[in-house]
Amino acid sequence: MCGIIGFCGYLDAKQELIKGLAELEYRGYDSAGIACFTERGIEVVKSVGKVAGLENKLPSRMESGCGIGHTRWATHGGVSEVNAHPHQCGNVTLIHNGIIENYHELAKELEETGRVPSSQTDTEIAAMLLDSLYHGDALAALRGAVDRLEGAYAFCIMFADQKDVIYCIRKGSPLVCCSSEEGSVVASDMVALLRYSKEYFVLPEYQVAKVTKNTITVMELDGTVVSPVMLSIHWDMSAAQKNGFKHYMLKEIHEQPEAIRRTLAPRMKKGEQLLPDFSEDGISDELFWDTNRVVITACGTAMHAGMMGRILMERLLRIPVSVEVASEFRYEDPILDEKSLVILVSQSGETADTLAALRLAKEKGAKTLSIVNVKGSSIARESDYVLYTHAGPEIAVASTKAYTAQLTAFYLLAFRFAYVAGKLSAQEVSEYMKGLDGVGELMEKVLEQKDKMKELSKRLTPAQDLFFIGRSLDYALSCEGSIKLKEITYIHSEAYAAGELKHGTLSLITGGVPVIALATQADVFAKMISNVKEVRARGAMVILITKEGNTAAIENGICDEHLVVPASDDIFAPFTAAIILQLLAYYTSSYRGLDVDQPRNLAKSVTVE
Numbered sequence: 001m002c003g004i005i006g007f008c009g010y011l012d013a014k015q016e017l018i019k020g021l022a023e024l025e026y027r028g029y030d031s032a033g034i035a036c037f038t039e040r041g042i043e044v045v046k047s048v049g050k051v052a053g054l055e056n057k058l059p060s061r062m063e064s065g066c067g068i069g070h071t072r073w074a075t076h077g078g079v080s081e082v083n084a085h086p087h088q089c090g091n092v093t094l095i096h097n098g099i100i101e102n103y104h105e106l107a108k109e110l111e112e113t114g115r116v117p118s119s120q121t122d123t124e125i126a127a128m129l130l131d132s133l134y135h136g137d138a139l140a141a142l143r144g145a146v147d148r149l150e151g152a153y154a155f156c157i158m159f160a161d162q163k164d165v166i167y168c169i170r171k172g173s174p175l176v177c178c179s180s181e182e183g184s185v186v187a188s189d190m191v192a193l194l195r196y197s198k199e200y201f202v203l204p205e206y207q208v209a210k211v212t213k214n215t216i217t218v219m220e221l222d223g224t225v226v227s228p229v230m231l232s233i234h235w236d237m238s239a240a241q242k243n244g245f246k247h248y249m250l251k252e253i254h255e256q257p258e259a260i261r262r263t264l265a266p267r268m269k270k271g272e273q274l275l276p277d278f279s280e281d282g283i284s285d286e287l288f289w290d291t292n293r294v295v296i297t298a299c300g301t302a303m304h305a306g307m308m309g310r311i312l313m314e315r316l317l318r319i320p321v322s323v324e325v326a327s328e329f330r331y332e333d334p335i336l337d338e339k340s341l342v343i344l345v346s347q348s349g350e351t352a353d354t355l356a357a358l359r360l361a362k363e364k365g366a367k368t369l370s371i372v373n374v375k376g377s378s379i380a381r382e383s384d385y386v387l388y389t390h391a392g393p394e395i396a397v398a399s400t401k402a403y404t405a406q407l408t409a410f411y412l413l414a415f416r417f418a419y420v421a422g423k424l425s426a427q428e429v430s431e432y433m434k435g436l437d438g439v440g441e442l443m444e445k446v447l448e449q450k451d452k453m454k455e456l457s458k459r460l461t462p463a464q465d466l467f468f469i470g471r472s473l474d475y476a477l478s479c480e481g482s483i484k485l486k487e488i489t490y491i492h493s494e495a496y497a498a499g500e501l502k503h504g505t506l507s508l509i510t511g512g513v514p515v516i517a518l519a520t521q522a523d524v525f526a527k528m529i530s531n532v533k534e535v536r537a538r539g540a541m542v543i544l545i546t547k548e549g550n551t552a553a554i555e556n557g558i559c560d561e562h563l564v565v566p567a568s569d570d571i572f573a574p575f576t577a578a579i580i581l582q583l584l585a586y587y588t589s590s591y592r593g594l595d596v597d598q599p600r601n602l603a604k605s606v607t608v609e
């Protein structure tokens, strides 16, 4: 939600800010702006639309080595130049990621002192507040502002009388920093730091980073200097580039076999039997012995991975497992105690609702384990245990490789948990682990058939409504297929548990409506085929997805199109079928001429409620 960057160093700041904003654009892309210290003072340029539009507007005379940049996802106030960041008031120029919840009350107070905002944003109120508190001492002003501001924020601030210095502070929203020969850089996401350094730190909440071209000094609000905890990035620049693919999404779909292998490798200790091993993650078996209930909570695609995790864990462990949408869970009064394990799932590790759910679970005394992709993110840092997925940077707004890496993490947990609980023998787990180890190869086989999905997508392109149906694991995957399709193609779509269709929704199935039916699970295969016949009888255009070997009962004419995933144990079919659904969504979006990587109204990292 909004990308922010600050650069102070020996290169042309405006160019560095533009490069950084382009890398952060997936966080928000309705408007963008930069501010730089120049010999004429602080100069600001803003524009509505994408970063490329901002770049075209930059005056060449804007010579500077120090500035801040922002790419916006509108929350307060519509998409307009005046609402775009940076915001200025008196001595203060700042950019912000987050939401100031009490901005209305602050605005009223400030208005009484004669300060009237020109935009509709909460951020301008923060700039006004800071300016009212600033009398030459940045720390004093920040202390005063922190006392008054409610909500979430990451700020980069320039004071007009402190040339070539940027102050940063955060609460809730992310901010990472690095130093390099070229200068000092701060950003919302380490993706924008990769160009400068692989060593970085996360700015702790309520601490201040004073950024100059040679150093970043981190201080408590009282001025005590502290040493930040340094982290290393194991990705290189190419991981965050398109590498010849037309879109990030297509590249990330192709990266899934590797992402799964990377997620598996540190947890596959080959002994006599192949058992999942979490010793490098610091997750001991005690965690499992001591758990009588699991609650999984997350948002969107991560929550769909949790739905898969629930079925698997409950099936293998025989203990109650539930899945809750984090934005609901956080406002309920969940029944949790020290024997409950709450699993949080998040690619970014910064999703505001998931973070709040984590804090609530801890408050209630539950143990917390997070499945997170971004190292050092808030959710990872605040959880009792972290199981990192090693999917690498995911740039496309539509999550693909993070999803299947999250599934991998759930499979590992379920297998280990079932073994520790005595529900599966070492040999049974070892067999499952071999299956999981082979998933990457099976996914590669599906990727080799991508032209089939490309061709088939032509039939989906004109659709206005579309339905996904499935049972058990296939239903969980249907939910993911549906969100993927709707977010990037703008086709209305719904996922239904196939047996539920006849309780109302069947009335929407008319001639030609596409129905994507997933039937990869042998135990419910016959039931699924009956459901397919029901929609077929109402004229639906059926795309049936089955697994090699499960095709015996498929009669001629039961579907319009038939796709088959490679043979495997049924529990691994979601990995291969996921690729089919992702590719159908991808090609349909491309045929509709849409912005696949940055669909309208969305942003990748949702750090506001």
Ligand code: F6R
Residues within 6 Å of the ligand: 299, 300, 301, 302, 303, 345, 346, 347, 348, 349, 350, 351, 354, 397, 398, 399, 400, 483, 484, 487, 604, 605, 606
């Ligand atoms: C959909 C998608 C979103 C995210 C959701 C949670 O393709 O990407 O639904 O899954 O916003 O984000 P994270 O996983 O970062 O917590």
